[in-house]
Amino acid sequence: MNTMVLTKTADDISSMRVRGAGRIARTAAAALQEYGASLDSKTLAEFITEMEKAAVILRGTRPTAVSLPNAIRHVMRGVQKAETLVEAQRALHDCATEFIRDSHAAVDKIADITARQIPDDAVIMTHCNSQAAIAGIIRAHEQGKVREVYATEVRPRNQGYLTIQALSDAGISVSFIVDSAARMFMPKVDQVITGTDAIMSNGAVVNKIGTSQIALCAHEARKPFIVAAETYKFAPRTILGERIPIEWRSAEEVIGSERVLPANVTVKNPAFDVTPPAYVDLIVTEIGAFAPSYAPFIIRDHLGWNISEFQKDYTYSYY
Numbered sequence: 001m002n003t004m005v006l007t008k009t010a011d012d013i014s015s016m017r018v019r020g021a022g023r024i025a026r027t028a029a030a031a032l033q034e035y036g037a038s039l040d041s042k043t044l045a046e047f048i049t050e051m052e053k054a055a056v057i058l059r060g061t062r063p064t065a066v067s068l069p070n071a072i073r074h075v076m077r078g079v080q081k082a083e084t085l086v087e088a089q090r091a092l093h094d095c096a097t098e099f100i101r102d103s104h105a106a107v108d109k110i111a112d113i114t115a116r117q118i119p120d121d122a123v124i125m126t127h128c129n130s131q132a133a134i135a136g137i138i139r140a141h142e143q144g145k146v147r148e149v150y151a152t153e154v155r156p157r158n159q160g161y162l163t164i165q166a167l168s169d170a171g172i173s174v175s176f177i178v179d180s181a182a183r184m185f186m187p188k189v190d191q192v193i194t195g196t197d198a199i200m201s202n203g204a205v206v207n208k209i210g211t212s213q214i215a216l217c218a219h220e221a222r223k224p225f226i227v228a229a230e231t232y233k234f235a236p237r238t239i240l241g242e243r244i245p246i247e248w249r250s251a252e253e254v255i256g257s258e259r260v261l262p263a264n265v266t267v268k269n270p271a272f273d274v275t276p277p278a279y280v281d282l283i284v285t286e287i288g289a290f291a292p293s294y295a296p297f298i299i300r301d302h303l304g305w306n307i308s309e310f311q312k313d314y315t316y317s318y319y
């Protein structure tokens, strides 16, 4: 039994050494696959019990990225339906392989569809470091359609440095700005394109803190706000009214470990915020581009969440 893969993966995700909703999901799927292959379970019940414990450990690492529980559910669904130990072991391996393969393919398809939304000679703003959003911008650049990208710094973890490196490596002209300068430069921008950590059934978008302010500025300036989102980022249980937990992270991320704050000063460090659907113009997925109002139909018709799904009881939380 290789519990090391579980503890290392859990630590990598919770510490953000592995970050980005898509990467988190693929990493968790691979860890479950590797852990399952290391188990020397003698019975099906024993195997399922160990795998569900592993799922709970990984699920608790980043509470907001819905891609994580959705990936775990995708990997585990075959295990729970298996009738023999060998069938469960094979289902785990195959479902994990399928999720990782389909996740990479989804980002590539989203790049194509996002690039189609980008006009010639476009100036784009993006926030945080989203593989899906950056893939679309780079795909449009390869088609000669991108003049410049405004990329934000993304306090406090500064994921913006990852974004400017990726865009620069692709040969794109980048203007690097602090988060609070977004409204000042919005008039120069044609579109805003971001990624997401979760999409609620009403089309609200959960993404890196600061996204909702940028969406508000885009709305004020009448600039399209586009979200690049693999369908495994839609949150089925928000149909039941469940809320997406917003992860709050440490004060040290904001002020460092040396600074001592004056008395009565508390650091508040939410890692995500929620952009209402009214400020989202388009959600680009691997199955097409939709208005936010279409979110419940993607959950029902593409992810297969009908009433009977919600009535099933799973031993680990998922959306």
Ligand code: RI2
Residues within 6 Å of the ligand: 018, 019, 020, 021, 022, 023, 127, 128, 129, 130, 131, 132, 133, 159, 194, 195, 196, 197, 207, 208, 271
């Ligand atoms: P992809 C990231 O969260 C950002 O919020 C980013 O927009 C989102 O995940 C989606 O990223 P964090 O892990 O899946 O940096 O598109 O906290 O790469």
